[in-house]
């Protein structure tokens with residue numbers, strides 16, 4: 001196997017408040033290959049968001065090794081990260097196109113190219129025709145699509161998604177799952193996708209990282225051996241059921 | 255404009271007309287003496303009285319209101335930006351500003367007269383001190399209200415503070431600036447008039463004191479209506495600016 005794109009070795013994170021220390025992550029060791037979509041599941045408070053923040057360079061880690069990038073796929077920490085959160089967090093006073101352009105503006109990318117790319121991306125996420133709309137004119141699902149386009153506009157190599165569909169209704173969520181698979185395949189990005197939905201994790205992931213809390217660590221990093229072209233019918237597949245049952249077991253939910 | 259907007263405007267106009275009509279009818283039906291409350295028409299007729307010098311008084315009061323108000327917007331927003339930008343400045347200035355805000359502003363008037371002498375400038379400063387705090391406080395609140403995850407997004411791109419400030423904080427605070435400005439409009443009118451009660455040789459407030467001595471209630475009522483008109487003009491311009499600069503969904507009521 002070639003050199004991994006992300007390599008985590010025994011990563012540890014401690015939050016310090018004035019009075020006490022709190023070990024948010026005890027140990028995570030995991031490799032992610034370029035172009036993979038890795039789902040991360042685990043109980044609330046087990047350190048999923050913390051892990052993403054470490055990868056985004058927002059928090060230092062307190063032990064172990066974090067390496068992103070490889071010889072084949074060099075990584076620039078200032079411009080190779082795209083982030084999507086549970087809330088779309090679009091700027092209310094900007095039109096959709098200008099919202100998507102925010103990262104390009106911050107990085108000072110050439111205006112004309114960025115604008116063309118923003119429009120292409122809006123097309124890709126199914127928002128063609130809404131370039132001039134304001135966020136409040138869009139539904140929650142549409143706003144989240146715009147947020148995904150925003151995470152892609154500067155062509156980053158790594159997309160970090162923290163429960164991006166957590167606030168959507170079940171039906172929209174299913175649809176967004178299918179869309180995300182398509183976007184992932186079209187854009188060839190490496191994606192880390194945090195979710196509370198075990199079905200969602202298996203459906204989307206080429207791998208699923210299962211985390212447990214107390215102590216917060218990686219329980220298993222499993223490959224999902226299902227075809228890349230997935231549709232909702234796969235959820236009734238026997239293998240799909242086995243994977244989800246296995247995860248339920250790891251999380252003590254069976 | 256949409257049909258709904260027209261509907262709202264016509265209702266607003268109708269209610270105003272009804273208000274004047276009720277006033278008029280009440281005065282006539284109850285046979286209220288003129289020096290207690292004149293009819294709207296009698297009050298309006300005083301505008302024809304040249305000795306009253308309406309234009310001069312109107313313009314003095316308008317200058318005080320608009321002058322003090324605009325000064326408060328400029329200085330209030332500037333202070334909010336400074337205290338939000340620098341932690342040190344915030345720690346130094348904010349406690350002092352909280353204390354200063356406790357001073358009854360009108361009670362400063364005698365001091366202002368000593369410092370600034372008799373005249374329009376003193377009333378501008380009184381108006382300013384009353385309007386300053388709500389604008390400062392609202393703006394500062396808006397500047398601080400940033401989603402932490404949005405900051406994460408900018409930081410993950412190694413964006414600098416200036417970018418956070420100009421692209422997220424400032425435009426995000428604009429609705430709050432307007433919310434403070436709306437509160438301050440009422441205060442500005444009150445500030446200028448009270449200032450004129452305390453010291454002045456012109457302006458609608460001063461004029462009301464003078465006509466009161468002669469019990470010219472019709473002129474007093476007219477002066478009051480003109481003060482209100484200035485207030486409405488001020489409020490109207492603020493609303494208009496808000497409509498131009500703030501996206502509908504972001505407006506703070």
Ligand SMILES: Nc1ncnc2c1ncn2[C@@H]1O[C@H](COP(=O)(O)OP(=O)(O)OP(=O)(O)O)[C@@H](O)[C@H]1O
Nearest residue numbers: 015016022024042043044045046047048049050051
């Ligand atoms: N800035 C911080 N300071 C101190 N403790 C923190 C901080 N951020 C997170 N924690 C703690 O670290 C632990 C892990 O938090 P984290 O947000 O990573 O969990 P999570 O797995 O994302 O949870 P959820 O699924 O609810 O989003 C939690 O117990 C939390 O209270």
Ligand SMILES: [Mg+2]
Nearest residue numbers: 048049050162
């Ligand atoms: Mg989280």
